[in-house]
Amino acid sequence: MSGxxxxxxxxxxxxxxxxxxxxxxEDNELGDLVDKIxxxxxxxxxxxIERINSCGVRDWVNWLSKLExxxxxxxxxxxxxxxxxxxxxxxxxxxxxxxxxFYVPYFCxxxxxxxxxxVEATDMGPPPHEPPTCRCDECDLVMDFxxxxxxxxxxxxxxxxxxEPDKINGAMRDLGHNGExxxxxxxxSRASQPNLSSGSKPSVPSLPSIQKSSTQPASAAFxxxxxxxxxxxxxxxxxxPSLGPGSRPPGSxxxxxxxxxxxxxxxxxxxxxxxxxTRSFSGEQPKSNALVFVLIAILLAAIGVLAYLVLTx
Numbered sequence: 344m345s346g347x348x349x350x351x352x353x354x355x356x357x358x359x360x361x362x363x364x365x366x367x368x369e370d371n372e373l374g375d376l377v378d379k380i381x382x383x384x385x386x387x388x389x390x391x392i393e394r395i396n397s398c399g400v401r402d403w404v405n406w407l408s409k410l411e412x413x414x415x416x417x418x419x420x421x422x423x424x425x426x427x428x429x430x431x432x433x434x435x436x437x438x439x440x441x442x443x444x445f446y447v448p449y450f451c452x453x454x455x456x457x458x459x460x461x462v463e464a465t466d467m468g469p470p471p472h473e474p475p476t477c478r479c480d481e482c483d484l485v486m487d488f489x490x491x492x493x494x495x496x497x498x499x500x501x502x503x504x505x506x507e508p509d510k511i512n513g514a515m516r517d518l519g520h521n522g523e524x525x526x527x528x529x530x531x532s533r534a535s536q537p538n539l540s541s542g543s544k545p546s547v548p549s550l551p552s553i554q555k556s557s558t559q560p561a562s563a564a565f566x567x568x569x570x571x572x573x574x575x576x577x578x579x580x581x582x583x584p585s586l587g588p589g590s591r592p593p594g595s596x597x598x599x600x601x602x603x604x605x606x607x608x609x610x611x612x613x614x615x616x617x618x619x620x621t622r623s624f625s626g627e628q629p630k631s632n633a634l635v636f637v638l639i640a641i642l643l644a645a646i647g648v649l650a651y652l653v654l655t656x
Contacts, residue, residue: 349391350376357383358514359415364391367399373406382414386511388520390421390446390461400433407438418511420444420520421461424490430498441503443511447495449486451479457489464502472496 348371349364359380367373395403407417417440422430427445430436446459460477474488474496488495505511 352379353518355514359385360518362388367395369398377409384416386418388421389426392423418443424448441505448489449477450489451486454481
């Protein structure tokens with residue numbers, strides 16, 4: 344097997360335990376596993392899959408089809424967040440198989456810890472599906488779910504019923520893959536797997552809150568300057584404060600490792616071709632000064648002509 348893709352196959356009766364890890368891309372070797380998996384049930388462990396691209400999805404779907412044509416039923420266990428994203432995105436990603444268990448991502452807003460919790464699909468109950476409670480190992484606070492429940496758990500609405508669950512659970516226990524840790528729940532940190540959800544579909548982050556500044560309109564400034572004879576430029580709105588390294592703007596949504604962090608609202612507006620308030624006012628300031636000087640000059644000239652006419656009468 345290649346360095347970025349790993350696979351192993353174990354057997355117990357007519358149950359084959361297939362453990363996959365690494366990256367599933369155009370260099371995968373799924374085709375070499377077809378002859379190693381006999382007719383029966385294939386329990387496919389996807390907990391160590393870090394990423395899968397479009398070529399990998401194509402080969403994965405074809406590989407499952409070959410297994411099914413050989414009379415093999417597939418059961419997916421410990422699906423990583425990147426695999427869950429593809430299950431929700433690609434209709435035939437699971438073929439005629441069933442998802443037995445999957446990982447749910449969490450993060451702690453207090454200490455910035457991340458981890459995933461293994462959940463049995465049968466424990467999620469009927470919709471609407473909500474993530475189970477998970478506590479932080481550092482501060483013992485309840486962690487936040489690191490995705491959107493409606494989209495992440497969407498595949499559960501079309502979930503098939505697992506056939507012969509006792510037989511599959513018994514085979515997994517005998518092979519040492521019961522998938523449970525302390526208190527019957529398996530958790531692990533995501534820090535050691537930075538690319539765990541890099542293949543997942545990114546969620547749309549919310550924009551930071553916009554600070555509104557009360558600035559005097561330009562027309563009012565021109566009128567006041569003409570009346571008083573003094574030029575008064577409109578006040579410049581304050582720019583957004585720069586965010587420090589690793590800081591998160593208030594009200595913004597946390598994104599996964601694959602996500603591109605959003606900058607301040609003013610910078611994003613300039614990238615999209617919009618003109619920021621600061622640039623708009625700074626461009627009109629020279630014009631306003633020139634207009635005020637012209638008005639003052641005309642006013643002085645009119646006063647001088649009027650005084651000359653009065654004195655020479």
